[in-house]
Amino acid sequence: MVIALQRPLFQDGNSGIVDSLQIQSILQELIHQMIRVRVSISKDPVLYEAYIIGIETKHPPPRLFLKWRGTETSLKSCSPVVVSFVFNSHAYFFEIRVIEPAAGCFSLSFPEVLESYPPRALPRLQYPLAVPISIEFPDPWAYRGKLVRELDDIGYDGLSYRTSPEDRPPASGLLISRIDLFLFDQPCYSTSAKVLYVRPCSDFQGKRFHRVGAVFQERERPPLQGGVFFKENECEEIIIPSKIKICLRKLTAYKAPAYLQDAAQKRPVLYAVPEEMERQDLSLLSFRIEESRSSRARFAVGRLIRVHYIMDETLYLFLSSVCRSETRRIILKIPERMIQIRRRKTLRCIPPQGEEIRIHFKNPLLDQDMVRPVLDLSETGLSISLDLNRNFLFAGMRIHDALLNLNGRPYPLPRILIQSVKTIRPHRGRLCCRIGISFEYLPDETRQAVLDILRHERHPFQVESGEHLIPGLWSLHYQSGFIYPEKHDSIMEMKKEIDRTWKRLYSEGSQFFINFALVHDEKVLGSGSILQVYEETWLLQHLSALKHPLMNTGKEINLGLAEELFRNHEIHYIKTYFRPDNPWPNKNFRAFAEEHLKPQEYDLTRYRLYHRHAGPIPTAWGLPAGVEVGLLRNPEQEMIRNYFAMTGKALYARSESLFGHGLDLMETSRLYRMSGLRRNRRIFAVRRGQEVLCFSVAEDTSVGVNLSGLLNHFRIYIVSRDREIVDQVLPFLVNEALSFYRSFGYSKVTLMTFEPLDAILNEWGFSYIRDYYCLTYCRQSIFQYQHYVREKYGKLECRMLRMVKYSHEGAAHQAPNQ
Structure with missing residues (x-):
């Protein structure tokens, strides 16, 4: 018989206790320790607080005696009730019927089954609390009013409190923008919360109130209890087959990226995506290998494979043998045991x-x-x-x-x-x-x-570059292929100026430039830098590395840069340029954006690069009537904003400070001038009355800040759809940009554009050089990139040492059985 009652909302995985002596022992402890229980009655929405005051087993039928008030009129003989309580960190409940109601004391049938649930995933302190904790929050029904309430219970994921009789309970789903927690009347934590439920209750004395449960909106956890943030035993072994399959089903359902590696040989880590488990054979697990260079990797049947993946801030690790290997697909046996390691938020x-x-x-x-x-x-x-x-x-x-x-x-x-x-x-x-x-x-x-x-402890070979490392950096760029023959010719023409720029960048300790280098035996093995180029945007550039038998230099550089990007809160956007035929940034930056980010969280633009001498373009006609060329005016910023919004490049425009107070890059230019360098920008527009037909963005930076010259170029944007008038005025717009560069002594200029202007640019003497991708991330994407790099390169905090230890021990333990 099923009793339609409101059961407690516990997690799945319950197990029943049917031993009457064990049930009696637990209930006797409730009486001895005076532990409060909650009682739910059929067709009554109120949850009642009660105490078990006695057990009668000598005379059949055995019965319980509960004491509480407020239900004499609604409770009758044979009424079904559900009693729930928490004991020794486990949640229990049982369903019974009333035998004999009385004033304030009821006799109920003895439970045949006591259902038990495992401990909560996140600890909870329950009423009465060992220390007085109160909360203060805005009154949802009064303007500028505040409420102070004592907590009923609190955990790391949420809290609950009791309303006063005069309170109007909040609505379920209400967002409380700020809750302040007070410990001993001293503020200890502030957060926001969302009301999860509101339930009428009655305490032991019969006083009615509402119990309000709220869940925290932030990931940070309030400081409530010791032993959660600083754990000694962080590894938990899973050996129960049913739990292993639950973990793997969750892995396949959410398509969490997994990383596979041959446990016996030092092969590269394979990036793979799990596929659905075959219902006919639940002993097999299939992965689809995503990396192109590893797509042809084949593993012999029976080969031991190490698999690790991260889900819900937890690292899962197991060893399994190959059942079948296909092109871009590998099928493994279900492991006999798994290790789960809780990750920390900070290294x-x-x-x-x-x-x-x-x-x-x-x-x-x-x-x-x-x-x-x-x-x-x-x-x-x-x-x-x-x-x-x-x-x-x-x-x-x-x-x-x-x-x-x-x-x-x-x-x-x-x-x-x-x-x-x-x-x-x-x-x-x-x-x-x-x-x-x-x-x-x-x-x-x-x-x-x-x-x-x-930084030194996590990456022992990584140091910040100084002026003494400049010769080693030049050698690195040539040996790694970062400087190819075409780039070498342009660098040699300005080598002296570049050397002066580098000495200022690497020796001044500037606020807008950070460089990392891997040095081993006095040799620079890898390097990378980030540079502020706009008001809130930094450029990731000059990434190069050499192979070394003792370390993965590219991994170390990428980890260091990802840490710095996330740690520097002045970086709101990150930008990087790379050639379409360069495999490493395509696999690392572009693949991350396309696979892990939403379209509105990044911008990927393909530019065509052109060179030309800085002389003016000859024009056989003047400007059409009513058309003028000049610097962009403040009222015209709204047209520029609308243009980027309509073309789907709002993120790109914000990252380059193309509207607002950052048009001239005043703050960025000031930082460069403090180091004896320059960074300038001018925006020219062609206007007809109040309409902007087209505009160009011209940038000038000290030679050598970027070796590819990507910070010394101008771009053209066409706003008007009247191509006939645009073709007439474009030469005048380009001449304004060329005049800007001649004022700084340029003999050659660079144009970057995604507009289809090949024919007209060839007529003006521009020669095509190559294509470049420009990839832009927002701040939230930077956080995801840091998380992606940590997982991609296996630097899973300090737990990598435990992974290696487990791998060796697990291989020796499981290899004979596989």
Whole structure:
């Protein structure tokens, strides 16, 4: 018989307890510990709070005695009820019937089955809370009003609170823009939340209220309880076949990218996409290999393959043998075990031997100075250990004016927050407390010092280039093929000017230029740089690397640049140029954009490049009546904005500051002038009355900032559809740009355009050189690119060491069975 009641909303994976003695033992603990239960009654929307006060098993039938108020009129004999509770981090519920209702005390039938659910994926603190936590948020029904409520329970994914009798409950789905959490009446966390449900309830005394559940909108988790952010055991082994198949079905359903590698040989990692599992044979798993150079890879039957993928911020790893290998397709057996490793949001490192890192702060409760060595360090915080008897710190406590000592030099930490407190037992040691500390504010000097340590620890061969590395960079660009014969000829014509520019770029420590180099045995093996070219846009350029038997130089350079792009919050857009026949950027940048980004999150434009001497174009006629040429005027910016919106290039226009206050790149030009360099831009327009017919964007930059000359060019954009009038005025527009370049001493100019102007440009003396792709990402795409690079190149934080260890042990363990 099925009872139509509101069951608790738990996760799938329940298991029933049918042993009556075990059920009785659990219920006796509820009585002994006075643990509150919740009761749901058929055809009654209210959820009641109650306590189990006794169990009668001597006289049949066995029964339970519950005590609560407020339901005497609605509860009758044989009424079905559902009782739910949480005990030892497990959720339980059972369905029973009322035997005898009484005033405030009810006898119910003894449950035959007690259904149990596993612990929640995210811990939750339940009422009554060990420490007083209250929330403050705007009143949804009153303008400028605020409400303060005590929490009912709270977890890392959401919270619930009780309304007052006079409150009007919020509507389900309402977005609360700001919720402030207070611990001991001190603010400890702010976030936004969305109302998930509103349910009428009744407490043990019979007072009615509404229970409001809200889920946090941010990914960050509030600091509630120790042991979540700083875990000791991060690896969990999955050996139950049903759970393994659930994980793999989820992998195939979401098409999460997987990475395959021969476990016995050092072959490159294959980028693959899982296919649907065959229903007829649930013991096989199929992958479609996506990389073109690896599409012909074949694996012998029985060969052991290492597979890892990331889903829900968790790394999954397993070893499996090949069942069948086809072109661009590989079929594996379902593994016997999997390892899941929870990923951290920020990379952390253990201080290397020989480096002394300590934190100095004053305990506000003891009024004592404390100096402790740092166990691990990250961009957002650190952890320390304290003797169990000396620990008087709790999660949520704020400490001011601390110091971080890095190799004998103190750096200020104005505000830090105790994030977690966990009791651990080190190897062969006594119990101690591991304290997780987060940085609430870091001065620029402290942040840079921490980043320098982390950068060197994550990429030990990676250093920032200085003036002394310039000869090595020239050698690298020639040996890697970055400078090909045509580019060599143009560089030699201006070698002296380029050398002067490079000395300023690499030695001044400018705010608009960051370069990375991989140096091994005093030889530069790889290099890359990012450069501010517009008000909010940086250019990724000069990527080159040499092969080396001891390291993947391209991987290290890409990882370092991705980290810097994400860490530098001044970068709102990133832009890069590459030739269509260059395989590496096509496979890395273009493939990422087309496979992982939405169309509105990136812009890919193919330009044609033309060269010409800087002399004016002869014109046999004058401008048509009513047409004039000059600098773009402010009122005409709206026409330019509409043009890019209609052509689907709004992101491209924003990245190049083509409207607003950045038309002349005043702030960017100022940064260049501070380093003795120049960066200028002029926008010329041809107008007829209030209409802009066409316009050009001319850019000038010091020679050598970009070796391909991609920052010293002008572009043409045709707005009017009247091609007859446009053909008449285009020579005058081009002459304005040529005059701009002659004023800076140019003898040759470069034109980039995606417009079909080949015939007319040939008449004017322009010669076609080559095509270039221009790829632009927005800020959100930069975050996704950082995540993509970490997964693509296997630098999965510090867990790679564990992966290697597991791979060797797993291969030895599973190879005989495969």
